[in-house]
Amino acid sequence: GDQVLIKVKAAGICGSDVECYEGKSAEGRFDLGPYTMGHEWSGQIVKTGELVKNLKVGDKVTSDCVLGCGYCFNCQNGRMPSACLNMREVGFRPDSPGGMGEYMLLEHQYVHKFPDGWSYEEGALIEPVSIGYFAAWGNNGFVDPSENVVIFGAGSIGLSALIVAKAAHARVILIEPLANRQAMARKFGADYIINPVTQDPVEEVMKITDGVGGNLVIEASGNDKAIDMTFYVSAHSARIRLTGHSVGRKVAVELGKTIWKTLLITGAGGIKDFTPRTIIMMDRLRKEVNFTDMITHRYPFEKIHEAFDEAINDKPGAVKVIMSME
Template identity: 45%
Template sequence: MKAVVLRGVNDLRLEELPDPEPTDKEVLIRIRAVGICGTDVDMWEGTNKEGTFPFIPGHEWVGDVIKVGRKIKSLSVGDRVVGECFLPCHICPNCKDGMSPAMCINPKYYGFAWETPGGMAEYHVSEEERLHKIPDTLTYEEAALVEPISVAYHGIWGVGGGVAPHDRVVIFGCGPIGLCALLICKVAGAFTVAVEPQPFRRKLAKDLGADVVVDPSEEKFVMEIMDCTKNRGATLVLECSGSDVALAASVEVVAKEGRIVLIGHSVGRKVPIEIGKSIWQGAKIFGSCDSPFFIPKTLDFMARKLADFTKIITYRFPLAQALTAFETARDNPEAVKILLIP
């Protein structure tokens, strides 16, 4: 089969590998679409060390079940499925304490190591436990977005306590996760402020229904946010950028007794932030990691067709053009979500 292999930093290759064969407890999947995540690009560029070279990347895929092992109980040939990134070990102290799979000390992390490959390939084998059937009403392209949508959906509904029409939501960062968060908040009828330095992404946020868009490179952007919330601030701050400016501004714009949900990656560096302000605001700050137990809920949400998430897909490439696709993700400011079609 053809597969994308990250052999090292700045070393992405399209390789011919043996077709994988499922064991009794595995399923063989024909991949139909796979999204490129910012994490994939960062690992390729060497700015993110989560992956162990060499490996097949891709944790945002959808495909058809084409063969099942003898001991598979819940899936049959023809089912259309998506897969979780994390598979918990079930035996570490955190798993035994009933914590979410993302807290497992020794998880299998698909799309980040050779033994647990991702979906940037024609075929993929997987254990049954991490697979979910997708609703008939979803297209492959829609289903390929479930992972980033679930990260936003879990941040809002799992960790953040939900969103209502009376909420004033400030979303920092209009990459795929921030834009998905925006659409989820719009479905709930909330007032939304999207904060993004990149003009194309600001325009996309506006097109997707943001009530106000703000450029954080403007000196007075915090004041702008306070103005449009009638000086009360955000009842819900969704930090989806990981940028220093946004993290610092989160405690400036949060309302009294508001919530701040940290979703964007900012691992490995210290950020100057006047964190004490959150005390006087009575604010709650949550860290939201991955989307444990939220892929099925997100699929149900998506099946309702309350929002068109495919509007965040800006480019599609055949698998053979994976290198061009990664370069586009890195270089083109108008690239938001890019899909590879194997």
């Protein structure tokens, strides 16, 4: 009745997919198998239920990753889908098969159309771009043109946050040790790039900002040292957004800095209502920004094992691995 059947056309491999594959999770979300992975995907609708009014056969679509039921206490109170008491996650559990298969079957409210002129690769980037977008703007976040933005990590999430911050004309300082990711950050408009292996990020950030620090600090690497450093590179009253996954690890926090700088620290895991917004944002920027530049490796779906080998064994080189089913 309310579902759509979608022929999958492209699927990206996320760091979370690699962790699923390797069995590295303290959340207990990856050991429920067997299930079909893939939450960064796009496809074309081939059939719709009789209750579906907003989508039609032939539409190019993607979906939300975290699915709220809509009727539990948290959903009824407008909380994020990740707060849903009956939460499902596309590509992470047996009850929500992902996009690394030939077809997807989903309720229509979770499915979002993107423009016909887009490639399916662009469609498969909507989900990771939405995470970087949400890191800057979600949960009452914002980016001001007068601000200094510091981003740790130039993977697909950090690069997406960079694109959004530059669209707001903020000054962006990106901290990344790997040469190929530094090159990508330059391509996407980073004003300054700091190598934390050869430079002192705190010293460099303070030099660039005349001792003020970052007004918005986005941690998108999941590195323990980077998480610790966010408290030192931040300005007074800065907004710190933690989005890099660091599951099962504990990080010491410099409480003095947090208290006396009156820092606002927010977890930015997942998104709320940001898939349609991300599609609009990407469509408006795509004349100036080639989002597919963050794709480093492409494979046909039949070579899924080679694609995962690349994502697992060449983590420095593989920024975004995409599989095509066309």
